[in-house]
Amino acid sequence: MPRLLALPLLVALGSMTLAQQGGFDKVVYVDKKSGKERSEEGEVKESAGGVKVFVNGKEKLSLSPAEVVRVEYAEVPGIVGEDRGALLSLEHEKDAAKARAGFLLLRRKATGERSRKYLDFRELQAGTRVVDEMGTGDEFRREAARVADGWLTFAKDYPGTWEVWPAMRTRARLLADLGESGKAAEALDGLAKTTGLPADLRIAAALARCDVLLRAGAPAAQSAVNAVLANPSVPSAGPLRDRANVYRAWAAAPKPGDPQANSATAAAAIQTALDAAKDPVARAIGFNARGELFLAFGQLKQARWEFLWVETVYFQDKDELAKALRRLVQVFDKLGDGERAEQYREKLKKLRG
Numbered sequence: 001m002p003r004l005l006a007l008p009l010l011v012a013l014g015s016m017t018l019a020q021q022g023g024f025d026k027v028v029y030v031d032k033k034s035g036k037e038r039s040e041e042g043e044v045k046e047s048a049g050g051v052k053v054f055v056n057g058k059e060k061l062s063l064s065p066a067e068v069v070r071v072e073y074a075e076v077p078g079i080v081g082e083d084r085g086a087l088l089s090l091e092h093e094k095d096a097a098k099a100r101a102g103f104l105l106l107r108r109k110a111t112g113e114r115s116r117k118y119l120d121f122r123e124l125q126a127g128t129r130v131v132d133e134m135g136t137g138d139e140f141r142r143e144a145a146r147v148a149d150g151w152l153t154f155a156k157d158y159p160g161t162w163e164v165w166p167a168m169r170t171r172a173r174l175l176a177d178l179g180e181s182g183k184a185a186e187a188l189d190g191l192a193k194t195t196g197l198p199a200d201l202r203i204a205a206a207l208a209r210c211d212v213l214l215r216a217g218a219p220a221a222q223s224a225v226n227a228v229l230a231n232p233s234v235p236s237a238g239p240l241r242d243r244a245n246v247y248r249a250w251a252a253a254p255k256p257g258d259p260q261a262n263s264a265t266a267a268a269a270i271q272t273a274l275d276a277a278k279d280p281v282a283r284a285i286g287f288n289a290r291g292e293l294f295l296a297f298g299q300l301k302q303a304r305w306e307f308l309w310v311e312t313v314y315f316q317d318k319d320e321l322a323k324a325l326r327r328l329v330q331v332f333d334k335l336g337d338g339e340r341a342e343q344y345r346e347k348l349k350k351l352r353g
Contacts, residue, residue: 048196065165132352181216
């Protein structure tokens with residue numbers, strides 16, 4: 001075979017293989033133990049409670065909504081021929097803006113709710129990546145607000161699906177980054193009350209709401225924490241209890257303006273719950289909480305060390321790590337260390353991207 005013809009033919013054969021491999025859907029998910037993305041092919045069944053994969057009629061994998069990254073369908077009604085090839089390419093497109101535009105274009109050709117849901121979801125995922133790569137600035141704020149509203153529309157258009165979890169968690173995260181703590185808390189409250197979700201995720205959403213309110217210094221924070229602690233579904237021990245205990249300590253910690261309050265007594269109020277916590281995510285929350293309290297008292301250098309603990313030791317949870325990195329950008333900016341601030345700005349973009 002002439003050398004010049006070999007490569008195009010191999011590309012064509014590869015595309016044909018991908019396009020015709022149909023019959024099996026693929027679930028891309030985050031493995032609990034390694035934290036890395038994995039995939040599994042088979043017959044996929046979806047619900048508000050998660051995704052199950054069946055192979056030869058037997059259940060091989062059961063995932064909660066928090067573990068699923070996306071479901072790639074073997075057949076996407078309305079997307080055929082060259083469009084099917086374009087979709088397969090977009091699944092691995094690293095340029096977020098290009099992926100977003102491509103998914104949006106294909107969305108106009110999709111037929112059927114499942115196809116529309118899938119392409120809406122992928123377009124919003126790519127749009128979130130675009131926002132995260134911006135990091136800061138007026139354009140970031142405009143686009144982040146637009147994407148956050150897009151996730152809300154998605155959740156309303158496709159209720160009762162597993163995608164509602166990542167949709168509203170992402171909406172809440174973007175709104176919190178924009179300083180819209182009230183709207184972020186509202187999104188998380190809705191998740192906590194979604195009966196189709198697994199109980200542990202509803203508790204996690206309620207705890208995330210506590211986090212948003214505590215960071216904002218909202219008066220409702222204390223009652224939100226109390227409500228979680230009074231919930232009989234919260235285990236008496238384990239990661240969720242560790243996290244709830246840290247939030248309780250944070251809510252009770254002295255704040256600026258309290259009688260005889262200072263940064264040392266505020267940070268010490270967190271320490272007992274932090275020392276007792278075995279869960280690394282709870283410990284990340286604790287160090288972030290101490291950092292927030294030092295910031296509230298204007299102690300930038302002390303706050304810096306707390307956030308650095310999260311970056312270097314308790315970085316297992318991506319959201320807690322992102323909170324620490326965002327604060328480190330702000331702290332180093334205020335300390336006049338622009339070089340370090342830029343380093344952490346890039347780390348945050350890389351983490352989110």
